Amino acid sequence: MATIKEIAKLANVSTATVSYALNDPSKISEETRAKVMRVVEQVNYRPNSIAKSLKVKRTNAIGVITEDITVFNTPEIINGIGECAEEHNYHIILENIRLYKRIGNNYQDTSKFTGVIKDTTSVLMSKQVEGIIYVGAHCRDVTGLIDKTPIPVVYTYCYTQNEGDYTVNYDDFLAAYEATKYLIGMNHRKIALITGLMGSGQCQERIKGYQKALYESQVLFNPEYLKVGNWEREAGYEAGKELLTSVNRPTAIFALNDVMAGGVFDAAVELGLKIPEDLSLIGFDNRECSYSYSPKLTTMALPLNNIGNMATEILINSLSKQKQKNFPQHSKLKCALVERESVMPLLKGEL
Amino acid sequence: MATIKEIAKLANVSTATVSYALNDPSKISEETRAKVMRVVEQVNYRPNSIAKSLKVKRTNAIGVITEDITVFNTPEIINGIGECAEEHNYHIILENIRLYKRIGNNYQDTSKFTGVIKDTTSVLMSKQVEGIIYVGAHCRDVTGLIDKTPIPVVYTYCYTQNEGDYTVNYDDFLAAYEATKYLIGMNHRKIALITGLMGSGQCQERIKGYQKALYESQVLFNPEYLKVGNWEREAGYEAGKELLTSVNRPTAIFALNDVMAGGVFDAAVELGLKIPEDLSLIGFDNRECSYSYSPKLTTMALPLNNIGNMATEILINSLSKQKQKNFPQHSKLKCALVERESVMPLLKGEL
DNA sequence: CTGAAAGCGCTTACAG
């Protein structure tokens, strides 16, 4: 690889002039610029950005720590990060923790991998990344995972209780509210909910959204329509079966993720009920499975790409000396209903 | 951030000694090492690896170019790359091209994005990555996409016709052979095949594998059992319907991807046929959808993690001066059958 | 408009 010195020699100028030709042509005459550029192209010279970084003390690199890139939410968040990073001419150093392989399903207990995270951030810092984006595999509290760093870090698909940390997530409350509203708009009144693990803050938020929608439309909340699940298909099946065999059978079920909705499908075929004719069903997440079911599942799509975008926007903004914008400390992006085939309006007569 | 100079001053030694303490303690006395390390820890000093890289001319960075990280195969390949990279103390600079957003479904025409690739490799080279791994979104010929580089590049989930390029893919022929063998082992003889686009080399290989398995077991290849698909669900449905309504209905269908297998499910329910009782079905890819179908689909799992691992192994090996191992130019990794619920042995009486 | 020179934060022969 050629260096700036060699280019200078070949072009019969100083290294300073070569540098100006590349970075600030206004400082030299058009003539010499052309002369320099000719040899730059001839030798296909590419400046060593490592050397440049050392000098200017900027790397244009951001570190991305993913808890587990094989989890469904992560690739699209990275996609969004990359999109925005590219716009601002930043590049990404990726550190994928492989949480599942490392500690199995025990991801709630963040203390189990603070060590790895400490090492990872340390490496990232020594590589002089200008900021870090942390991408959780599941939305939960990760306070204390990353020590206070001299560079900004923004948390995505998870949150912390530290003053000053930026987090970017989606709005669980609003999403559940809108999903329920949608069902109500389709004339459903007997709307059951299959929740995830009750310990989850997300789950709590969604329940509230569900209840608010009911309340607003003056439909009484029926506790029997609230079934506690655990995010797994089996739980959806069990809950679905109970719901569908109860005396006061709901006309619609809102499963708090697409996987549990799959379990409801199972229960429905077992009981000989047709979706959406006999039961409307709505999921959450818009995972690949949601459009693999038959009929295709109507569901709430997570704004994953936007989360990545926004997180990067926030990070890069906080990197610039005069911050252009003031972002909220905790962004909650809007989910979008994707209408497919699993919901049908109830005819007035069926009410 | 503290520098080695400050540490040296605080510890009352030269910068050389600090460097030795950190990198080659054998060169200094245990006593001074301890003295240095004490202040290193006190100030939480982290060497600037940018500066180190400039000096030692090694970055321990490998560039990973993904055509599209949102495609199902890519995250797990990255996972495998990261695993192996971490072992060898390498780090990853990720460049995600976002091919779909960029050029839509036109990915076959690689000329449409050689420009982006040229820029991307250029950036990667100027960042002094020591090698590049290219991850295709679809397995196809990408000859000419990347110009000859002074650093090694290994291609994954795609291939080139250039002498000397390393490629890592999976063995389509063997996978199809084994899937068909499996069906035959379950006493099936009327085994239909739904192919992908016939232009695809992968598809050709799989057809050969299918035919070899039949031949070996002396079951005559019936051209009516070969339906040309296009990887999409609709095609699986059409092919499935034709097959299942034909006079000589097959007892088993091998769909060359999980998505088309979904279409076969559709056809089966429409015709009132039960899987696996009335029809055994096997897919390919082991995507999320495959275990979302009901019953869960038996399928061939792609060795994605291994592909990432192997590619990285090869790359890093070719980076070391004395190459320890001699890897084949074109690796073809083995797929693994994952048995689920969509295949049933045929009873002897049904033959 | 152009060049000589200092310096970014490290490592590593070399001398003592």
Next chain:
DNA sequence: CTGAAAGCGCTTACAG
């Protein structure tokens, strides 16, 4: 065992 010094490949005030 330890330190002074050169140098990796750039950029950028500064002088001319």
